[in-house]
Every structure is written in structure tokens, then in C-alpha cells.
Amino acid sequence: MADKVAIVGGGPAGMALALALHHHGIAAEIFDARERGAARKDKRILALSYGARQILERLGAWHGIPATAIATIHVSQRGRLGRTHIRAEDEGVPALGYVLAASDLAASLDAAITAAGIAYRENEKVMRSGIPGDGAADTANFALTAWAEGAVAESEATVRDYGQHAVLCTVATREPHRHVAWERFTPDGPLALLPFGNEYAVVFTCAADGAPQLAALDDDAFRARLQAQFGTRLTFTAVGPRVGYALGLRYRRDIVGERQVWVGNAAQTLHPVAGQGFNLALRDIWELGRTLADSPDPGDAALLARYAAARRLDRRGAIGFTDTLVRTFSNDFAPLAHVRGAGLLALDLLPPARSFVARRMMFGARSW
Template identity: 35%
Template sequence: MVETHPAPVHPVLIVGGGLVGASLAIALDRAGVDAALVEATPPASMPAVFDERNLSFAEATVNALTALGVLQKLRAPGGPIREIHVSRAGDFGRVKLAAADYGRDAFGQVVVARDFGEALEARLAELPRLVRYRPARFAGFDGIEDGHRVVRLSGVDGDMRVRAQLVVGADGADSAVRRALGIDAETHDYAQTLFIARLRAARAPDGRAFERLTDTGPTALLPRSDRHYGLVHGVSSEEADAVAALDDAAFLARVQAAFGWRAGRFLSVGPRSRHPARRVVAARCIDTRAVLVGNAAQSLHPIGAQGFNLGLRDALTLAEVIAGAADPGAPGLLERHVARRQDDRTRTLAFSDGLARVTSNPARLLRPLRSLGLLAIDRDSALQAMLAGGAMGYRGDVPALCRGVAA
């Protein structure tokens, strides 16, 4: 990549080609907004985030990704989530939600991140107006000139400058864009490590998603469409190395002991990956001609599977707000974006963090309170409806595509 003069100019420059950044590029194209995408991986390669992780898409997310033409590109359909079972080891009571009780076939569906990445790439390839800088990395800002942020990109052939009316940081929890803007972030380490894998059990998935909560984090089974479950197994960070060293038989025995026998005997497990559970929340999401979305704005504990769903709603709201605008980086538009996102962001952050902290607290005095809470939710239709709405992605000012409305 060589220095060019004058610098290329774009209405919107998205830094980060992962789940949210790629989805935003597709949403902007649908809204008639020209955009450029900065991707660290070269053509024919996939970002590391598109691995064997299992993504739980809320109904609102399924609606939007279908409208954007992404889910139609999946090689196989996602696994529907028709029931959600939540319980906690050592506490009595449990919560069971059924989509049919709310007139739905499913709360959402489970998709393997690798398959989703391939579907996104197939859809991106259909966008003739999209400019893709790859492989390239964000290297910093060089000020603001004539209503444009000047961005330095670093690639295999050197550095270049790009100008954009609006720069979108979609580059993850350790966002370089956020740091370059001087935006602080609050970080909390839950002292948990999550092991992710594909798991086969004696009972094939039947649409039920299970979340078993423990002192060291959740153990969840998500129903995939390939007769396997997507496994999330949380352990304390202190024992993560020891758990990683277990052979498959010992690892399965550990997960079986943590989860129980609701899915029958665990028979086999695929390759495992490990991920620290952290909460990273940006102090603010906008700056002059810049906005943060997805994990760059907020990275959540994966309990309750809120992260990507929340980030996608960031992206879709931004696309709605700037559609048709002569200047997508105008301060009033960015403030409107923040206002629209505030309720959803605040409530989802509070739900995820509160659930992670309360359910993993080993204090004996909390056990009867948690048990009573589980019993109350299971018997109170209003509380269940509130949880179900959140599980389906309907919090706050919901983007039109999430509601199944053409935007």
C-alpha cells in the first residue's frame, strides 16, 4: 500500500471487518450510504473471530440479517431455540421459557461463527460500491480537515491516508480507534475463562437451550442444526490451564458433572478454544466525526448471549440515523444515535453484568434469595415476558430491520 495524493475520501470509513463491522457495511449499502471497510485479514482469509464459537442470534437479529440477505448465504440453516432452561447449581428453582407461549416458533437461532463469517463474506462480495482496504490496520488519526477525519492506515505496502466524514470504530474490545480518540473504558475481569467447543450428547438437540449457572461461570448447551450442541463451559481463571490440559474424556466428565444429565450422556467434544470473560465499557461512544459500535463500545460477559445482538443493534441504528444525510458525521446525527441507543445499551449492560455477578457469587446467604428469584420468575408471566422480550432482542428503541420492518 503506497501513499496516494489526494487521499481517498469516503462518507463512512468502518475500521474492523468482524461480525459487527461487516454487518454495518451491508446495512449502509442497503441504506444507500457509500462506505469503506478496513480489514486486517487479506482476501480469502477470515478474521480470527470467525471460529468455532457458537453465536446465539435473537429473533430481532434473525429478522435483520435476513433482511440484509446474510442468513440466506448460510450453507446450512441455524439451529432454532424454541425453549430456554436456566438453573443454578446448589439453588432450587429454575426458569423455563417457551417461544410458543409468545406466539413464536423460536426465540432465535444458533449459528457457528465460521459459517456466519462465510455468509457475511459472500454478501460483502455482492456490494459493488463497497471499498475494502485489506489487509490494512488503523494506525491513527492525523486531525480533521474540511469536515473529514484524516485516518492513517498501515498495510503490507506501506502507509496511506484516507479521509472520511465519519469514522466507525468496530475493532473490538481492545479498540485502537477508541484509544486514539482518547476515550476511556471501564474494564472488569470476572476471573472466569470460557471454553467453547462442539459437543455431541446421547440426546440430539431438540430446540432447547440450557444455561446451568455455577460459582465459576455458566455451562451452556446451545442447539445447533448439525445434531451437536454448542458448548460454553466457564471455569475460574485460576484453573483454566489445568482444564485446558485435560484430555477429551476428562474434559467431558468435568462438563457432565457441572451440567448434569438433561441432555443424556456426553459422548464427544470437538476442538476447544478458551476466552477470558471481561466487561469493557467505553465512557462515551462518540467523538468529533467518530462513533464506536459493537465490542469497541461495550464488551459483555457472554452469559445470556447478549453481545453480538447488542452490537448489531448499534450498527443498524447508526445506519438508520445517517441514511440520506448529506453529512453522516454531523454532530446532531451522532447525538441522535447515542440517544436512540441509550436505553437498550444501559438495560442490556445492567442485565448481563448483574446476572454474571449474582449467579457466580458463592455467598450462602444469596442462595435462598436466588432460589426465590428463580421461582418468582418461573411463576410470574409479566417477569417471564420481560425476559423473553430481552432474549428476542427487543429492548429500547429497536431498529426497524430488527422488527421486520423495511427500512
């Protein structure tokens, strides 16, 4: 097993990494503390960029996933002037992104893992210290251990608490969505509506101290609150079950170590604004596979350093982009609101600038 990679975590990031390594000629085994198929129970709804779709197609894990295309993104700020439209047709792509159930993505990745013959060791925990405990698997004989589950350890993380929570749900509207996604900035944080089937998937951001009251509202009261926050461009007719979680930024300063690498949420967790989290993870994963391609020693320090250097620009770009959006738009400071409005207007009037943002969201920091 000296030339194999041990992947700790059988969620979407871990399975995608196993497929990327397999695609590039590197053998891997997945170790998951849970039973196989646990990721298929994930209730989240994901927004994947067109670039993420391209990666999943290369991995053989895109075909057949029920996904709703995003043709246009409407960006605005509540109660202020300034808005912009980002359109797929302007960028010459079939869609800016796609909205899909995380459970469907997990099922497709799992099927591709089976088809590729990649070993999946369920109910096997790996200790982060590398020292196996009771019932824990030992990966010391593998050339590289890739951590693809859990959050960044506090002692190894840069952390920012935004003082915000997100409430996730689906909502039905009187008007058809026509494949338009809405990103509406409010003083409490961004409100995103993503076309999902015949409905919208909602990411409703609120101040942390208001989250318990928001979560306690009944359907009609929540629908009214959502309508007031969004405005009158759509009419909400029904809301689905809701789940909430705290928002923040947490990322590792170093994503490689001695025969170790971190990907997905184990490397960074971003605010959901602009939907960059899993898209960044997929770009990391693809680049790791490309860097280690056909290597007799995938844990070689020089190769890992090359990978970290190759990902530095995109990681910093995605982290900085989401962090700046949240901190710039999540307030009601009048002078800054006017500047934001002017920026959105300029973006709408300057196609090259709008295209820069669109391609940055689809393909990452190296898109230009």
C-alpha cells in the first residue's frame, strides 16, 4: 500500500477525490467512520458552478443527476439603488450553475466509486493523531493520507464569526422561476433564492440573536417574514420544512503536511454567499489529482508543495471574495450602501467587469 492514498471521509469530497485520483492513475481507498450510503441522507441543497459540472463529468459522476440550471443571476440590495444581471448567454455557457440535492450528488458519486472498483471501507474510523485507537484504522502504510471530513481543527484554523445564522428551506412562488437565481443583500446578511425543480431553494441569513425567533415561526409567519425581506418581485405561496445553522469562515493556513493533505470542509468552510464552498473543494480535488498524476509516490513532499502553491491563488481568491461580500454588504451604513449601489450599477454597465465576476464564480481565480 506504499503507493496508495488513504482518504478519510466518504462524503462528496472524499468520493470525488477518490475518483479524481483514479482518473489520474493513483490508487486510493476510502475510510468512513459511518456506514456506506450515509451521505445519501444529506438534506442540503447545493449550488454547483458550470466549472464544477465539468469536473464531475470528467469523474463520471454527473450524468443522470436531477439538476436545475441557473441561466441568470439577479444581484441587488434591499431598499437601495443598484442591481446587476449575470447571464449564461453572455458568457457562452449553457448555464452559470446548477441546483441539486446533495443526496443525489452523493448517490451519483457512490455509483461511480463502485463502477471504478475503488475500495470503500465503511465503519472504520481513522484517528487524526495517526495512532490507531480502539477499532480505529491505521493509515501509516499509505503513501498519503487525505483528510476529507469534519471541520478544520480550532488550533490550526483562521476563524471569523460573522454573527449570522442561515435558515434553509424550499419555497413555492406564484411566478415560474424561469431559471433565475436571486442574490439579495440585506443589513442582516444575504438572501439567496435558487431555482430548484419547480420551486426555489432559499438561504435566508439573519443575525445570530434573531435566529431562535425566526426558527420558531409557523409556516405563514415565516413566509410573511421572507416576503418582507425579499420584496415584491416574487410572491411566495408556501414554504417547506426549515433547518438552520451558524455561519462563519474557518480555513487552514496550510493544506498540506508530512504525507498529509486536507480537502473540502477539512481545508476550509466558507459563508454560503455566492455558493463557492463545494465548488472550491472540487477545484482543489481536481488539481490534487492532476498534480499527483501517475506518481510512484503520491506523498512526496515536493509534489504536495507544488499542489499547495498551485491552489494558493484560487483559495485566497475564493476566501477573500466571500468574506468581502459578507462584510461589505451586511450592514445599513448609508455611505457604504451608496458605494455598493454604484458598484452594482457599474457592474451592470461594464460587460468586461461583469464577465470577470461571472467567470470567477464559475471557474475560480485562474479563469482569466
